Amino acid sequence: MATDATPKFQNPDLLPVPQPPDYNPAIVVSPSHDGLHFWQFMIAGSIAGSVEHMAMFPVDTVKTRMQALGSCPIKSVGLRHALRSILQTEGVAGFYRGIGAMGLGAGPAHAVYFSVYEFCKKALSGGNPNNHAAHAASGVFATLASDAVFTPMDMVKQRLQLSNSPYKGVLDCVRRVLKEEGFRAFYASYPTTVLMNAPFTAVHFATYEAVKRGLLEVSPDSASDERLVVHATAGAAAGALAAFVTTPLDVVKTQLQCQGVCGCDRFTSGSIRDVFRIIVKKDGYRGLMRGWVPRMLFHAPAAAICWSTYEAAKSFFQELNTKQG
Template identity: 30%
Template sequence: MLRRAWGFLLPTLAGQEYDSDRHFDELFRKLNRHGRGMVDIKELQKGLESMGIPLGQDKVIEQPVTNGKRKLLTLGTFIQYLRDNEKTMKMTFKSLDKNNDGVIDASEIIYAFKLIGINIPKKEADKILASMDIDGSMTVDWTEWRKYFLLEPVKTVEEVLHYWNRFTAHSLDTKNMNIISRLIEMVKEGGIISLWRGNGATVLKIAPETAVKVWSYEQYKKLLTEEGQKIGTFERFISGSMAGATAQTFIYPMEVVKTRLAVGKTGQYSGIYDCAKKILKYEGFGAFYKGYVPNLLGIIPYAGIDLAVYELLKSYWLDNFAKDSVNPGVTVLLGCGALSSTCGQLASYPLALVRTRMQAQAMVEGSPQLNMVGLFQRIISKEGIPGLYRGITPNFMKVLPAVGISYVVYENMKQTLGVNQK
């Protein structure tokens, strides 16, 4: 029975037999000590490991049959695992085979790593190829790929790259990822204009977002204080948090479009409308609110801290250093805005990172669509706690001057319009 089932499976998977067909068949028959076509999972793992093929129990065994203290695996379960894996492996192989010539070469491995910000030399790419290459061609075709990754607990493009990264960890250090090298790669991939990819959507969203935030901030402050009462720090924080949540809810679909345009390849979208149309067509309306929950959880402390700290700093300067003017001046306002934004960013950046990854993950072919908790777990398991703050340096470089300028304009417009501050 085992031989017939196994013989049926392999041509279905590959269109031809694996070199190790006989070894797998013999292993199953040898370990089938409990009858009814079942093998002990731990014994199966040891047997496969002796053949140089690690078997990830958590990936294969979803519903094992329990017999006392033993966990048994049916041949049918293992067959279904192989069938499901081949579909994912095929998608991953095609994603890496950029020129569609049916093989993966060193240049395509180098390019894949560059997309995640890691630069590797050709000799390291050759080492990776050599670990999979069977015929000595220094390329990997589909048969070699399938044979190598059939029972590995890595399937998606991202998982494969992390697997290779560990495989040559001494040279593929993520410290190679830096702002300058990433800027250079962006220019090579799409020219100077690629540095402003998604900026149109940012400009379109920032006007209503800022207007709603500052208007609702003033309204919430009025709601939380009595007439003539001086507003306290707690009321400022709550008002800022509610204002940030209100503004983000209002403009969030544009946030998703902005992210997709920014991380997309050159020519993937012709513009804002084309991007929104494709998201709606292929992913549905719900895609416009992917990452909304972590975004909301992040914007509440960020907006609350940002607005509250800004007004506290400005009030402190006016109380202690101002002479005859109630206008602190551009320099002071820029400093207050930059410092308040820094405090808000440090408190909320991990949630902002998860939000951005949730918005962008649908663009990676073969990548699992993880929720907020799943993404947090994956980042921490693969990169540790520092991984939650990856990219915060360029974010500071972008946000600090932008927020500072926004507050300068905000204060000047308040004076021009005659808006009184509590």
């Protein structure tokens, strides 16, 4: 009896594996990344963040210039005017002022960002790929951690990006800010950054996972061959939508980080409400949407680059682990 039963239990047809109600194995074609080590998530995220921000840095410079004018009684500057102004006065090099600060901050911040996201997603979703609430919550936790790392360098970067910036470089900016304004100046925008990035990340990750899932469902047979396109498309859609929704808070963040530099107002209070009120008083409600075009132009391709690079790095580590295992 026992010997007769052995081959039966080896028959996969007699051992159906229960799946979640909305689980469709036909569309789960990308390799599982659960086997990656924590340090591998950090390296993948660091590479993705650095590639993303370095590639799109000129667009970020244009956005910063447009938003920094918002606290001053100056009429709105369009995207074309901002581009022409930078090229005429500073040349191509003007688009890359502050890139050193970005290089120092983007890698570590994204390492924290993606590793925390992966950890929380696994813990909160219970393995369900359709749990969008878990994806959104994981994104919020990730941004709380990464913003604590990135905010100081982001402040330095934006001050260096300004036209006629008084700082000679990253170290000069850090020294002068510490001497003239104190350590707290590096985190003056942190509450605003968190308030902005929490909904930004929630929208971003939820949209990314939903669009990616939808694209895989449209063409499950070819999804394996089009994995890079899927990640890039989903990332672009997520980045553009999240960027547009959170532009007003990004304007406030830029004002706080650039206050007192190049003619921008210095705020007696770091209150988000007070900064909002000043911007609306001087530039109307349109001032809160200053720079939304370059912000979307930045985040759509940046997210596509970031997610594609991140998933490619994860796949590399997955194959490496398989070979070593």
